[in-house]
Amino acid sequence: MTARLFGTDGIRGAANSWPMTPETAMAVGRAVARFMTADGQSPPRILVGKDTRLSGDMLESALCAGICASGVDAIRVDVLPTPAVAYLTAMLKAGAGIMVSASHNPWTDNGIKIFSHKGHKLSPVQEAELEALILSPEPMAAANPPVPGRVFHLMDAEEPYVECLSNITAVGSLSLVLDCANGAAARVAPRLFPDARLLSADPDGRNINENCGSEHTEALRAEVVKYRADAGFAFDGDADRLIAVDETGAPVTGDRIIAICAGFMKSENLLKNNTVVSTVMSNIGLNRALRDMGIYHVVTDVGDRHVTAAMLEKGASLGGEDSGHIVFSDYQTTGDGLLTALMLCRIMNHTGKPLSELAACMDVFPQVLINVKVARKPDLASVPEVWQVVRDVEARLGREGRVLVRYSGTQPMCRVMVEGPSEDETRQCAGQIAKAVVQALG
Incomplete structure (x- = not known):
């Protein structure tokens, strides 16, 4: 297992396949517990939350087992948005927070996101240190194992988070439609937006992000127009991101x-x-x-x-x-x-302007993003047949556009993004680079 575990946003992969196996999750639980108690201080608790994926129970249980095996208590908060887990970790002065989620990915995937005691995601240096612990043999002495920790269940864990957000701003009289992606938002969104019309708010473990949520706003856009709502808000599976829809149905x-x-x-x-x-x-x-x-x-x-x-x-x-x-x-x-979403409501209420008018403060340049599946990920600058095409396109666009070619941090993909003065030219330039990537790395 020499592959790097951590990607752009934690560890992620197909559920029940490496690295998203219960064995890895248990190793993560052990490693996080040891990582946060390395200074010899009294071991605090570790919070563990999850979204609505079928595999969440399996990975949550394995994480808790690993935490307890290292002599630390685990606090289960069940299904909650990722930002709620981060908030509770800091508020309750826990040693760390762990969220089981693959964000906007399909239900067949899952992931593990880790937060420090202050509720921040780990730095690359911290991830490297933690990864070394996860992948190394357990250094536990059999003759002197720690006293196991316990698993506690925090009832109504969403209450402090809902109260915090409710105190920041109010929805007012706006007419809203919410797409909860059949994910973690379904538990708390009705509390924060009591009069909103809800879409995809009935998770069954397999329907998270399925033709809904921030990656699929078609149904939300239609619903906003149909009911003449002031705005629509689409969350992803763990509710840490938002795509809005204005009153005309435009994203x-x-x-x-x-x-x-x-x-x-x-x-x-x-x-x-x-x-x-x-x-x-x-x-x-x-x-x-x-x-x-x-x-x-x-x-x-x-x-x-x-x-x-x-x-x-x-x-x-x-x-x-x-x-x-x-x-x-x-x-x-x-x-x-x-x-x-609440901040956008605050701005709409304060200014009295519709979301479409507010959004007009920024002109969007035509942008094309092509995801190319790759068999390997060498430094792109070391692949001349790709890099020369990138340079040619950059010279062609000049100040009227830009090019960004990078690997996905969570998938075997190379992302080719081009912005330019017109849709046709932008698409042509992106296609030219994507073709070179396919030929060299596909």
């Missing part, structure tokens, strides 16, 4: 949400250090919109943990990804789709 992705929130927060003197953080995947339009608002823009690598790290470094209160991970550091330590 409002993460970059536009960031632009909307940035402008409002600046006007209300809430944008700390006049800074917004996003990733290299953000549309050129976001950079230009922020520049026009006089806001400093910091760009990071892909992954909301990189966004959060840069926000901490720069003292920023807003950051996120076009995928819908938005971080409001004044209230939360990680991306939170439910909080983002």
